[in-house]
Amino acid sequence: MDGNDPLYSIGDLARRTGLTVKTIRFYADTGLVPPTDRTPAGYRRYDVRALARLDLVRTLRELGLDLPAIRRVLEREASLHEVAAAHAEALEVQIRTLRLRRAVLLAVAQRSSSPEEMRLMHKLAKLSDVERRRLVHDFIDETFGGLDANPEFVAMLRSAMPELPDEPRPEQVEAWVELGELVQDPDFRAAVRRMAEHQAAERADGDRGGLHVALTGTVRSVIGGALAAGVAPGSADASPVVDALTAAYAETFERPDDAALRRWLLTRLETANDQRAERYWQLLAVINGWPVQESLREVFEWFTEALRTRLAEC
Incomplete structure (x- = not known):
């Protein structure tokens, strides 16, 4: 000095x-x-x-x-730059955490959640991306594991994972919490397992499951017209609508349009038409910022009731 x-x-x-x-x-x-x-x-x-x-x-x-x-x-x-870089990374994690907490609090404020609901929201919302994927993969493993179900559908399920953004909106947090609860619901898991078993049975019978997707547009269009016209599924006016649709299924799957086809189709509709399955995809769309697809619940409920009525008349 x-x-x-x-x-x-x-x-x-x-x-x-x-x-x-x-x-x-x-x-x-x-x-x-x-x-x-x-x-x-x-x-x-x-x-x-x-x-x-x-x-x-x-x-x-x-x-x-x-x-x-x-x-x-x-x-x-x-070195200063090494310490600064490490600290900047740590701060980024803290910032993401604070943004997530803010979104949870906003969601709680908007829905007037109870303390228990708030604790659940916070618990599910703070899961990491890896933990969120693991939760959904566990659901898929339990519901489709060991079955020869539609491989394209299972692959689509595994590729469509919930991805909360770094700064989620309250509705995205709410959607993830609801999805997290849904995939852990034993009753929903059992229902999806029954769907998977039905898919596997159809594949064992040589059914070309992918063709159901091609028919969805036809079902939406034909029944959409009936709904718009105010045709009740149990009315006589519903018969030509059902006939047109069963004829389309018979042609697509090269089967006779008879009572056996209609019973097969009714069983499939009753097994697959669980509104929670549609809700699963709606929630996933909200979480990931995808366009939410138009609900087909009313369409397939109409089809199921109309088909059940026609079979009862046989």
Whole structure:
């Protein structure tokens, strides 16, 4: 140290840096900013290098670095850019967490949730992307595992995972919480398992399951027209609508349009027409920001009732 360098008291440093005397004394006692010298009476004195060191400590603390990290920088055990990069990454995680908590609180405020609902929302919302995928994959494994169901459909299920954005909207948090509850519901799992078993049985009988997808547009169009016209499924006016649709199924699957086909079709409709299955895809669309597809619930409920009525008349 140059004997001509000015020395500052703790009070001088406090005025220059805006830190309290107590804080500067703490940094001195922990060795982060040791005094340059002491007066004969034992009072601490600091030179310009200590002042610069103190200013760096203050800046790093304001950026949120903890004292061990600051010590590594000061003692050159780690470079400043390495510590800054690690801290920036940690801050990014904290920011995502805070955004998620904000979304949960907004969702709670909007739906007047109970304390128990709020705890559940927070528990499910704070799951990581990997944990969310694991929850859905566990659901798929239990419902479709060990069965030769439609492989294209199972592959689509596994590829369509819930992906909450870094800053989710309250409705996305709500949708994820509802989806998380749904895939853990034993009754829903049992219902989907029955659907999967029905798919597997159809495949064993040589049924070309993918053709059902091609018929969905026909069903939507024909029954949509009946609904628009106010045709009740149990009325006589529903008969030609049912006849047109069973004829389309018979042609597609190269089967006779008889009572056996209609019983097969009714069984399939009753097994597959669980509104929770449609809700699953609606919730997934909200979470991932996809367009929510038009509901087919009313269409297939009409078809099921109309077909049941026609079979009862046979």
